[in-house]
Amino acid sequence: MRVILHGVRGSTPAPGREFVGVGGHTSCVSVTLDGARHPGLVLDAGTGLVNLTALLGGAPFHGHIVLSHLHWDHVQGLPFFRSGDVPGAEVSLMLPAQEGASARVPGSAVALLRRAMSPPHFPIGPEGLAGRWRFGARDAGWFSAGGANVLLADVAHKGGRTFGIRVEADGASFAYLPDHDAAADDGAAADLVAGVDVLLHDAQFADDERYWAARYGHATVGDAVALAAAARVGRLVLIHHAPGRADADVEDLAAKHAASAPLPVVVGREGTTLAL
Secondary structure (H helix, E strand, C coil), rough: CEEEEEEEECCCCCCCCCHHCCCCCCCEEEEEECCCCCCCCCCCCCCHHHHHHHHCCCCCCCCEEEEEEEEECCCHHHCCCCCCCCCCCCCEEECCCCCCCCCCCCCHEEEEEECCCCCCCCCCCEEEEEEEEEEECCEEEEEECCCEEEEEEEEECCCCEEEEEEECCEEEEEEEEECCHHCCCCCHHHHHHHCCCCEECCCCCCCCHHHHHHHHHEEEEHHHHHCCCCCCCCCEEEEEEECCHHHHHHHHHHHHHHHHCCCCEEEEECCEEEEC
8 A cells, every 4th residue: 555645744844945845735645555546545634625625636535534623634535625625526525533523323423513514603514515525423443444344442531532543455464643742641552553664753842842842731752662663663753843943943853753663753744655
């Protein structure tokens, strides 16, 4: 399968030439299975989702979007996703069950999403998107999406239920934890990511920014390396970079940890394709 990073910033987009190398869009990853022409699975819908329309050549999107959680930087791209907002699009969007949103209650998932996406906060609600959209709430566990096997697990992060996501397909596996307070984790994350070929992990804070990492419920780069090493991950890709951290600083921070890490550690950049 091919995993493409469409957005690797956290919290807010980061415009400007000092951020171009790593990329300024927020969280979004697409997955294309072996033999498929286009992605059938998308993880998160930050502003990086706009890049998927270009990848599709403007064609309607057919597949699943799975949200790790509902913070703005993970959903803000939804109403600007042109390939999902056209006749012929068929999109199944899954979000973490919470705040009354339940798989057992029809319409509850769209009602929860509408709390952030509807007038007066935005001109349209989720129902205003063209194409055929289905909205559902999920609890932790395995399910099938976009032809892949997907495992959702609760991980520590402030401000609403947050999933870490494991994807298995084509004889390979990766895990996606863009927002994760590793210091507050109860071991669920280690179980989720155990033995994956690639771990895409929150790297928003440096180790000397521990106070801010804890305050906002995020990891330090050192946390990400420690988790990957303990879980015997094949390769660690650092994502969810701080919006104010320029390209050179992101590279320096990663290099500092890669030098002593017991596994490959690389910077996740917007547009990177990982072939698994």
